[in-house]
Amino acid sequence: MKQKKKVSSREVGLKIGWLCGEYFLKMEHLHYGYWPDDLDVDITHLRLAQEEYVKFLTSHIPEGVKTILDVGCGAGRVARKLISMGYQVECVSPSPYLTEQARQSVGDQCRIFNCKYQHMETDKRYDLIMFVESFQYISLLKALKQTARFLNPGGHMLICDVFKKDMKEEGKQKGGHLLSSFFTHVEACPFKLIEDIDITEQTAPTVDLLNDALVNVGKPVMDSINEFLADRYPTIHKLVTWKFRDDLDKIDKKYFGGKRAAEQFKQFKSYRLLLYRKDS
Ligand SMILES: C[S@@+](CC[C@H](N)C(=O)[O-])C[C@H]1O[C@@H](n2cnc3c(N)ncnc32)[C@H](O)[C@@H]1O
Structure with missing residues (x-):
């Protein structure tokens, strides 16, 4: 007998987050946003913080990139922005609900693989594969393996996401791969580190x-x-x-429990922008 597919609690959480955020706060994205010093930390400014984040993210796309795979594209607004900047974009989105939202954002101009990244199959190769707060949801080894496989020689992997610091205790907030384990595994892959920027301070206010x-x-x-x-x-x-x-x-x-606060976040997590180049 065919087993009924379980509804993922993460996807339900993301769907609720998107519905509330878009309706009440006019949010465009599902990421934490980036709070520069001159932006007051207020829930009504979350949309602006998210715009700052996208500016920060896109400013780190290397020169010469033409084709991009946006893994875990959420509602597709980053992809839409990238398309408007002239990049050829494809997306991966396992959530039927978010895929539908993304489809409305990007129209028919971009292919969306409606599956988990681990299961994606294509003959296409990309100049840049990006993970915008989606890396944490994918098995570390599989994410690295698939990315090495789908990148053109000399192509780049851009990760902007939360990682766990090496601590004896684990904070109340779940999520994120262990940073030390990420560095160990990525070293065994054909990637060279280009940039590593810690943006924990700029993302923590959202917590x-x-x-x-x-x-x-x-x-x-x-x-x-x-x-x-x-x-x-x-x-x-x-x-x-x-x-x-x-x-x-x-x-x-x-x-x-009142414990999901910024101080805890800064103690146990590290939010990084990591850019790697695949060795030719
Ligand atoms: C926090 S949201 C970020 C969405 C979007 N990148 C943004 O910044 O608005 C995480 C995204 O990762 C996707 N995701 C979760 N598990 C995934 C997997 N195994 N493969 C690809 N994407 C996944 C979710 O569907 C969701 O779109």
Whole structure:
């Protein structure tokens, strides 16, 4: 019998993030944004921080690049920007919902591989393969192997993403490959490091903003729904909260514990822009 495909909690999280961000904040992207010193840290400025991030990112595209593969393209707005800058772009997007959004962003001018990067197959080779906050979702070895395979000789890999620092404890926030493990594995691949820029300081303010939103809005909304259900359906409510007590406890600690803040982020994570050239 064919097994039913499980819905990924990450994809559900990204979909909710996109729906809320686009509707309430007019956000264009799913990344953290980049906060320069002169931009006030305020949730209504997140859209501007995301624009700054895209400027920062695109300013690191090497000269001579013509073809780009945007792996984990989200809603396709980075791809759309790249197309407007004259690059020939293709995308990878495993999420049916985000692929649909991306399709609307880029129209028919760009191919979208609707699959995980690990499973992508093509004879095409690219000048640049970029991972904009998507590297963390892909198995490290497979991501490197596929990238070495799909790059033209002399082509570049551009990663802009969160990594975990080498610490005994793990912070409350999950996500990101271990940076030391990344460096070990990339050394065994045919890549030469061109740029390594730490932008943890410039991305961390978003963590505080998300934390505030979760604590001040997410938590009271959840509590109100909970109170309502306990009042109307006491028996079912008791049964469900008992059966899923561990999951509910985890969600409460992870999202509403007030711990997903910038200081923790800076302690346990390193957000890097990494540019590598594939040896010819
Ligand atoms: C945080 S979002 C970033 C989206 C977009 N790059 C942006 O900056 O707005 C992560 C993206 O990675 C994609 N993703 C997750 N797992 C993936 C995989 N195995 N292969 C390719 N993309 C993946 C998600 O569908 C999503 O588009």
